[in-house]
Amino acid sequence: MMGRQASGQDRLFYSFNLEDHIPQNHLLRGIDRCLDFAGLREHLAEHYSQIGRPSIDPELMLRMLVVGYCYGIRSERRLCEELHLNLAYRWFCRLSLEDAVPDHSTFSKNRHGRFRDSGVFRWLFDEVVRRCMAAGLVKAEGFAVDASIVEADASSQRGVAGTESVDWKDPALSTRAVREYLEGLDAEALGKVLPKKISLTDPQASWTAATGGPAFFAYSTNYLIDAEHGVIMDVQATPAHRTAEVESTKLMVDRVQEQFGLKPERLIGDTAYGTAPMLSWMVDEKGIEPHVPVWDRTQRDDGTLSSNEFTWDEQAKEYTCPQGRPLRSQWRVFKIERSHITKADTVIYRASQQDCANCPEKQRCCPTTPMRKIVRSVHEAARDVGRKIATTEQYERSRCQRKKVEMLFAHLKRILRLDRLRLRGLSGAMDEFTMAAAVQNLRRLAMRVPQGPPTQGTATPA
Template sequence: MRGLDEMQESLFTMSKLEDFVPADHPLRPIRFLVNDALKRLNGLFSLIYADTGRASIAPEKLMRALLLQVFYSVRSERMLMEQMRYNMLFRWFVGLAMDDAVWDHSVFSKNRDRLLAHEVVEAFFTQVMTTADKQGLLSKEHFSVDGTLIQAWASHKSFVAKDGSDDQPPGGSGRNRQANWKGKPRSNDTHASTTDPDARLYKKSDKTPAVLCYQGHVLMENRSGLVVGAVVSHADGMNERIHALRLLDCLPGRHAKTVGADKAYDTRDFVAHCRARNVTPHVARHERRWGGSAIDGRTTRHGGYGVSQTIRARIEEHFGWAKTVGHLRQTMYRGLRRVDHQFKLTMAASNLCRMARILFAVPEGGA
């Protein structure tokens, strides 16, 4: 018998948000880990917000909403608020009841900036790592380091001379004017982007085009492949090694450690600085570098060198996840601080997904 194509709602419905989320949904263990980290930030939240006045968005709800934006590749706050209106899963994760009003996207953005001003994301990242440490997931001796380019939210047309000497190219004015830079030298010393002054023109190799971008740097421990340090810098040929050393300096303890890295780190100054810090540089040998490789037999003869070279490639899993799921291939934010905020949040989200798979056996295709 054919059913009728009609809908008749009941007068009363007795349902809870919990009923709409399957018991084996991958967000359940992630929410448990997130709440555990947020509880330890209660003191920081109390300092940020005044005791009197109009109530704003709860910072715990705000952080969960920002994580959802990363987990589900939501490209804007406006679209996130739209999802919150009708997506029961999103409401459950954030902590909004079915009849709670959803915030305006502009109010959400202003409250997000408050977290940026008080470095809440950095504190949240630290608490997630504290949870991982309590669960015995972190290595204290063996690490890997690498960097990646993050394309800036700025075009080549915005990269103009700092002294204003650029001639107006033919073809009209405005944002869609024709531009021809053939034969004209352009460098970060003489030019800057009017859209994002913190972006730098940089190319990864001679075979790739130069783009306006930032550099993201990651330090990963080798036991579980979790990111223990993340920072964004201006794009520069030296910053990969400089920030690798700064991330190593943030590690606790003066005991012996190892750090795996690719050929870009095979320089005599980086190797010397690592050894001065009691860190053995398990860096890939760059035989064609002028002057030869800085890594000799006293490092490569040990079996741990090959192990570090194998495990260090797992950093690319975080970069790949961040650029495909987390929309970090090209950032939507402008300014070094905002991009750094987005990068740390995305790395924290990547860690949460990996921790959930390890601790709760969440399927690989989860959130």
């Protein structure tokens, strides 16, 4: 017999417990056990007035943002709608069935105001990292670093050539992102190098075609992760420019050391991080093993002798060719001592023209020049350390561990759906990247430690 559903919506009273309707293995239950907002109000105290009407609880807004980033709900308006309908979201945000959901406009007011001024997103990220450390997910023996490009909220049609004059005082261009850009020009003289194209809506975004397709305005999110379990130790937003990405590594390593007292024994990265100055910073300044491919263009592919076939004499500060002839930075004594260091931080070593003219190997060494010369970086010793490490088995394991960063970027864009920013300006990109990284750590922590990390103290890294 065909059944018929009885009408059950006309009852006056219901017995309903929200706790009973959330599965014990629900992701938000695990995240809730890993979150601790005990110090939130103390952190934000000076940014709230002591008088006036009580504001919306900042913990509620942060919990709502965690839900949004966790489930890829990018629209704040849609997030409020989903929170109104979804029981699990309500439970996680500590809202009963009768409680009203905050208006979506509240997020904009707080994000661009007290949340940004107080650095609450960075505070939340650091607290999550400490919870990961307490759970034993941070070994701190090896860190991996990489960057990924994320499209900015800026149309390519609203861009002008970098050489074109722009009246930034035009009221139509007076936006928060433009003001941040102009402040950056005054503080850091960013205008020394003219970009190829500037966005009129988000001028701090970089015009890039690094992905191999059509060019677009973008920012880069830079991750520094622990190589053991893939916990994100730090995150930094930069314009989509290779130099800025590499330099952000120094900031992140120093910040992790300052915040958590951790410094890795080895740093894993791709070839972009294998430049001579970067290797020198790792080896000479920080005492970190560089597990990165050395950026080396000295190897010749035309059949002639490469510079690695010449012997370097550290005491004499000169090279010796395979025929036993020296290559020196100077062949005569100057009254005023010269360093011979070029603007590129290199020293050029030249052979004697007479030695090369009478050498039987000249056609294999310098067939098109009267003498052989070798350009040596002032950081060549650090490059040699990198080359030596590249021959070890640990280096091969590090190459495999580097993929964990790329997996996190894939998760960021495909699962969390952060393939295009919603906030403008470098500060907006930083807010979004920091929240997304905190949520990625929370998801990992909830899945690896279902019972939640210890509530007291911080575990010592293994």
